Amino acid sequence: MDVRQLEMFRAVVEEGSFTRAALRLHVSQSAVSRQLQLLESELGGPLLHRSVKGVTLTPEGEVLLRTANRIERDIREVVWEISETQKLKRGQLRIAGGGTVCLYVLPKLLKRFHAQHKDVDLLVKTGSTIAVLQLLRNHQLDLALLTLPIPGADMEVRSVLREELVVITAPKHPLTLRKTIDARSLSEHPLVLFEPGSNTRMLVDQFFADQQLPMTVAMETESVEIIKAMVASGLGIALVPYVAIAAEVRARRFAWARIHGQRLYREQGWVYLKSDYLPRPIVEVLRVFDEMKSEFGEKPPSRKVT
Amino acid sequence: MDVRQLEMFRAVVEEGSFTRAALRLHVSQSAVSRQLQLLESELGGPLLHRSVKGVTLTPEGEVLLRTANRIERDIREVVWEISETQKLKRGQLRIAGGGTVCLYVLPKLLKRFHAQHKDVDLLVKTGSTIAVLQLLRNHQLDLALLTLPIPGADMEVRSVLREELVVITAPKHPLTLRKTIDARSLSEHPLVLFEPGSNTRMLVDQFFADQQLPMTVAMETESVEIIKAMVASGLGIALVPYVAIAAEVRARRFAWARIHGQRLYREQGWVYLKSDYLPRPIVEVLRVFDEMKSEFGEKPPSRKVT
DNA sequence: GCAACCCATGCCGAAAATGCATAGACTAAT
């Protein structure tokens, strides 16, 4: 049994004639005749009485007609429903970033994106790398901009930003006004850090491990804004991406410095499920990002001349 | 969209794997892969996430799965339902006859038929030729044994019996003991007749019209049994098929005679819808009838020697 | 690093569907 056959059957019943059914379906009459024969032979008995005045249903035909109608309706509905689901999906971008990214990158990016695609609903989430990856795997999220590296080979990763981590100090802090700070003095001051487990924190941990120096932890938090507030109130110093303090630096509300003889970078990259077909919004947002890349790549100015 | 594709889709979802679905359906894995691709391209988007651990449904897939399951169930049910209907039909014989036939032919015939086909439900109806034909046309009746001729070219007619009409009289009637009765004396006695419209009545009407003799109608009724009772009580004489009085003649409860120099016959034939496929019970009952034909062809004995 | 497994795909042969032409049956109208 085949939906094509059911469609022909329905047409024949409704038109009361093989010939008219064939016209309606834009096929030859012989095709209709044959498919009806196949259907009847499959079901083991005639579905229609062929009389001179037109066809009428046998009891079996009546039974089949009810089912044929229902199946036709089911198919029509499911096709419609799926196309709606897809429209919705095409009109939806679920994106996530680490905490810093959500504050300093996504707003600008999505503002531009939204201007170009007003019909796309935007959903922005944040969370730890692990949590975001989990959401991506569950298809509850389309795209994320995360600090690399990303564990898991099922993810497509496109590295796109290299942000320098710089030391920030409160205006009255003893280290302030230094152009560079050596690792040892960094080690002697209490640090306000990202939470353990975050990639940026790992970078800092790795740095001190490489230097074989101890860390003094003043505090750990997940948000770069909290870190900044803590540093501003004199709780300690911190290593943060330059982009997070660029505005304050221009307003002279923060002092910053590089580590002596060394630069610390963290890498940011777009992350999405490898196996997935890429929905339009994803490719679009990547395109828009590439256009704006220079804006996000803000580098701390060189201090050699300062 | 195709039931085959839906079947494959269901199998893939349930097995969680293209390969295992292919095994279950006894086809190659490539066939499954292809049909799923066709389905997805028809619906305009992926139905499954192909991940390394197995396939999982996309939202569209979820939607389709519900419909696919329902369609599968619908088809299974309608096939079963139709096969039941057909079993029932194969085990059913709806047969009709004129009033006389139902009394003198069908009982013997169906007794024999039933002995050979105990599993066939028998339904016997009677009625006027017109009414029976209507039921045949509506497929509410399979077969009828009627007095010919049958109007309407949509009917298949097989003439099978020729019954002689004879005059019957009450034992004390003045015409009794005559071997033959001439048309004129027939015309002079009141007649108990079949109802107008019946084929047997038409035969009688035609006879008197041919002879250009008037008829004296004592009474009209539809049933040959009533006619016999009326004749027995002396209300008049009648022309009835010999078979209807054969038993009484043997028991000497009725006298009968031919019309002088003339024999009147009525023709009986099997009637069924021309266009219809012949169900087994019909061909069987026709076969059984042919076997027993001699029993029904009981002729009035010749009177020449009497 | 290698074997095992999974899905996708190019290619070919088999099967199915379709169209065309036409037969066969019937109707209706001249």
Add this chain to the structure above:
DNA sequence: ATTAGTCTATGCATTTTCGGCATGGGTTGC
């Protein structure tokens, strides 16, 4: 009564579709 028109069935040729085989690309697990 004959004829023209209509409807379904069917033989034949063509096109389309489907399935299988072999294989490629990728991943997992030993």
